[in-house]
Structure formats: structure tokens, C-alpha cells
Amino acid sequence: MGFIQAFSGAIGGMFADQWIDFLEPPRNLPPTAAIFPAVANGQNAGRGSNTRGSEHVITSGSKILVPEGFGLITMEDGGITGFIAQPGGFVFEPQSQDSKSVFTGGGFLSSTVGTSWERFKHGGRPGSQQMAFYVNLKEIPNNRFGTQSEIYWDDAYLGTQVGAITRGTYTLRIVDPILFVRNFVPQAYTSASPKVFDFGDIDNPAGAQLFNEVVSSLAPAFSNYTNDPNKGNRMSRIQGDALGFAQSLSAAVEEGYQWSSDRGLVIVKTAIQAIEYDETTKKLLADAQKADALSGARGQSFLQQSVARGFESAGENSGGQGIAMMGMGMNAAGGAMNFQQNPNQPAPYQNPFQQQQQQGGQQPPQQQGQQQPAQGQQAPQQQAPQGQQGQPQQNGDDSIAKLAQYKQMLDQGLITQEDYDAAKNRALGLG
DSSP states (O other), rough: EEEEEEEESOOOOHHHHOOEEEEEOSSSSSSTEEEEEEEEETTTTOOOOTTTTTEEOTTOOOEEEETEHHHHHEETEEEEEEEEEOEEEEOOOOTTTOBEEEEEOOSSSTHHHHHHHHHOOOOTTTTOOOEEEEESOOEEEEEEEESSSEEEEEEEETTTTEEEEEEEEEEEEOOOOOOHHHHHHHHHSSSSSSSOOOOOOOOHHHHHHHHHHHHHHHHHHHHHHOGGGGTTTGGGGGGOHHHHHHHHHHHHHHHHHHHIIIIIIEEEEEEEEEEEEHHHHHHHHHHHHHHHTTTTHHHHHHHHHHHHHHHHHHOOOOOOHEEEEEEEEHHHHHHHHHHHHHHTTTOOOOOOHHHHHHHHHHHHHHHHHHHOOOOOOOOTTTTTHHHHHHHHHHHHHHHHHHHHHHHHHHHHHHHOOHHHHHHHHHHTOOO
């Protein structure tokens, strides 16, 4: 027993004109409605003596329209006798040898639909009445979730457990209508006097059950998301990553409650409206943000600004104070150059005043290489002039080294051309 397909695809043209009496989904349904009885439409709709509770009852020869985005399930005595998930027009012909009980139409429906049909199909009785119900195969939006108190999860970015109150919505889809009706929908929604099964109905116990299961799955979903290296381990991305978090939440729900394998439901999208961290987590985030600001490219930028300010101060001062400021700039620049070579490690701090003291305490190379006179012997007269001549030579070498450093800093963008010219003049004694 089953259906004969009269036409496929969108409703219109010749068949729409010829079909005067037919069954179709009810109108003005909320988008969160999942399953609802078929209603009669046409010139004979509502006529006759047996109209009460018979809108969704089909007999031999009944014509049924299945619009895009809907499926049709026929039932008898609580058993499923037919299923159509292919848009088009169909005639119920239980006695015809050409009739079929299942039209899946392919598409996004789960591959388990055929298996589910074989498990739960019901042969029915020839000539008996069948009840027809439509199933919403579109995305069902605005299913809300929220927590009244903090939930806690392990956060890879912060490296510890964090807590927050959160709220938002998710979008689900029925991917196996047979499993959904057979295993999840209460009998009151598929009886002789059915109501509309609406996920948004606060009096729907099945909808309330899904709400509770989603809330209890939020903590493992957040943990899965923040510990996934492909997601960047940052909770700040979650509000803009509806599909990514939907996958984490769907996986957590499936692991805990088997929505897909037992009920034919999957979560396809999420929208996080708010995440309110507890006070401890807020302090951790503030510390992490400060650490981020002083590392990587941002920290290097801060260092470059500091070097530039040092050279600017050197240009405004003269004499020894200006030389000291230039020394500070060179030492900071040396740290910056080391930082550029290895940005993953912090630049070492160098004390410019300590370095100047070390340089001042060293003897010139010529003096270090000379032999000290033996005890009781007079030192040669000519060694004093030689030692005095070594000091200007060392100063000249230092000036060349400093100019080389200035040029390297200019090439790397640490100082401007004006800063370089001023430093060069001072190093050469021209300023």
C-alpha cells in the first residue's frame, strides 16, 4: 500500500489547476513547528457529514501536495505506513501495484532513513483510513538556551578552568523524520485529535527536554571548542563562529544524548548572545591581555617607540647627557634587533650606564699588550706617549662602531633619517 507520484517538483501548472480537492500543510504556522496534521484544501473541503477530526485522514484516491521543505508521514494505529520527502503531488492508492510507500528524494536527509523505514514500517490494513502528518524539513530556528548560574570548563588559552553565565539560540534540523516521530514525538501529537508539535511551545514537554539537554552540554561544548587547535583556542571568536561552535555543541549533544542516532535531530547553527564571565575569570583575562600586549609584534612596536623617544631626547640635549641618551638608544636598539631575530623570546635588558662604566674601566688594547717593567727597573721613556696615542685610536674605533649601529637602526626603521644625521654629527664631533 502506498502512493503514486502524479508530478514532482514545485506545485503549479496543469496539475494545480486540475486538483480541486487535496491535502496540504496548514498555513500560518510558526517556524519552530516540527510536526502537524494535514488539512484539506479545495471546493469540497469542510463539506459532508464527517468533517470533525477527519482533515488529516486519507482514503484511497486522496490527493496530497508535498511542498518544498516538508515531508509527509502516514500512520495507522500508531505505526508508520508511508513516508514522502520529495516535493510534488501524490495520489494515495493502497490497492495499486504501482504504488510506493517511501519517496525519500535524497538531499540532506540522513542515510539512516531507509534503515529506519525497514525497522519501523507498518503494513496497515487494505481499505483502512490513514492519518497524514507533515514534518518540517527546514532549519528550525530560535531554540533558546541559557544558564542561571555559572558553568565551568577547561580553557586552553588561559590554561585553567573558567566559568561564565551564557545564553543564546540554536538552529536544529530533522534529518530522519521516521526516527523523530517513532522515538521522540509524544503520542498526543500523532493521535486522532493531534496538536501541533512546536519546539517553541513552553508547554511542550519534549521541547523542554531538549532545552535541558542542550544546557547540560554547554560545558563540554565550550571545552571542545577552546581546546581545538583549529579554532585558535580563543573564546573571543565564538560569537562570530556560529558554524564552528554549532559543530562543537552538536558533538557534545550527540555524545551525551544521541540526538542524531536515536532521534534524527542535529544542531546546524548557534548564536551566542552573551557570555558573562565570573570575577575570577575576568581577572585572568585582564592579565592575559596585558601579557599579549607586551609580546609579539605589538611589544616590538612599543620598543621601537621607546628607542625613537630616546634619540629624540638625545637630539635636544648636548654634551655628556646627549651622549648618554644616545647610548641608551643604541642599547635598546640592540635589544630590538635581537628581538626581531627571535620574536618568540623577550629582548634582553641592557643597562647603558653599566655598559659605559665597563667600557671606561677597560684599558686600551695597546696598553694591555705592553710588558710591565721588572722591579727596580725604570720604565722606558717612550711608553707614556705610546699609551697616550692609543686612546684617540680607540675613540675613533668606537665612533665607527656607533655609526654602523646607527645605520643598521635606520635601515630597520627604528630611527628616522633626521635622527641618524644628528647622531652621526655628535659621534664625529661635528654637532
